[in-house]
Amino acid sequence: MGNGGCGRMSGLGPRPPLSRVKLDVMAAPGVTFHVFGVLRDYCGGASELSIAAPTVRAALKHLERHQPALYRNICDETGALRRHLNVFVNDGNVRFLKGIDTPLAPGDLVTVLPAVSGG
């Protein structure tokens, strides 16, 4: 599994001294990408990634470049978001915002969660 250089994090509890792995220092807003539990194996165990991206789409592009193994779990080969995943910006599901073109502001929290489905 890929480890694109991001460090192991400690879940959502107290943060270690290096609280986040800085993946991008572009001028775009700095947001936090929360990595769902089972996906942490695909980014070296990190529970959070710091990303500079103006939209969800740009954040996913960033993952495609820098965390390809994690990205493949979230998007298929065509670049489409996997069907049974939901993306939240803070508390809002992007389905009810502007989809993956939902804009991001500094400090936003982006979370990808599996839908509650199956049987």
Added chain:
Amino acid sequence: MSDRVILTLGTKKGVFVAEAAKPRQRFALRGPSGPGIPVYATLIDTRGTPKLYASSCNPFFGMKLLRSTNLGKTFTETKSAPAFPKDDGRALVNIWSLEPGDAKGELWCGVEPASLFRSRDGGDSWEMVPGISNHAHARQWQPGNGGLCLHTIIRDGSRMHLGISTGGHYLSENSGSTFDAANRGIAAGFAPDPYPEFGQCVHKIARHDAAPGRLYIQNHGGMAKWTGPGGPQPDIGVLRSDDYGHSWRSIAQGLPSDFGFPIVVHPHNPDVVYVMPLEPETRTCPGGAPAVWRSENGGDSWRRLARGFPKKESYFTVLRDAMDIDRLKSPALYVGTTTGQLWIGRDGGEKWECVFDSLPPIHNVKVAVV
């Protein structure tokens, strides 16, 4: 170490592995691995140290391929699963077939949407095989109820036979560089032209190594009462070829139904072939009385094998990859049902016993002696 019989059971809830000593009296079950995730394809690769493979069709995070080097005690994900090139426009939905290649570490993989992939490093990296994946027909194939799947890969030197539902039988005679539809005699009873060049709903293809020119197909039958264009198409469901798949003829007469999914050839006799007829309307055992049917003369006649199976009220469905046969001197058949039962048919199917009766729905059964 004494010979062990290993079964891989791909289910709706992950892969189970069952192990027994050679007499096959008691099977120990382990799993599920990849828990909660459907598995449609497994492979027991007996080359060198045995390796088990299982596809893991994760509805949330996409396809994974699992590998075990300790006979199923643990599985780990390979470094990658097959994936279409970014500019292809198709996305991997499922893995339907896994077969070993000739070279060390070589694997072949049939997927949905119907395409073929090849690995040269034991499943850690994959390349698409363009001869079939980009075939001129590929964008015209249609999905059957199970999806547009490439479910059968049979290799014989430079020949390769593929089964695609619904695409039909495709044959390569140049090691997979190019493929031609080879469906002469295979009907698509549901189409206005019942004998098209391609588009047949082939359910499974089987062959014996000692008779490579002879192949058997379980096709989509059950069209004897069809009232659509072309009219009724009886006996189109079970077929045989004697010319490496270039032409086919029916061997369905004598069966209670020509509809079914799996077809299996005896490991020591290419004349002995097994099917599990299902009623076409319900896709369950005729009359609620399960039976495997065996021909000992290449399909000229059939005999019902039901000793030990329930005699009534048992509406089994057995899917295309849920029947296999081991290679022991007196081989046993193994049948998995979508109601979660695994049955063993000892002495070539003469006597049936239920090995496990409450597993998740079973998609895939493979057996090997290691």
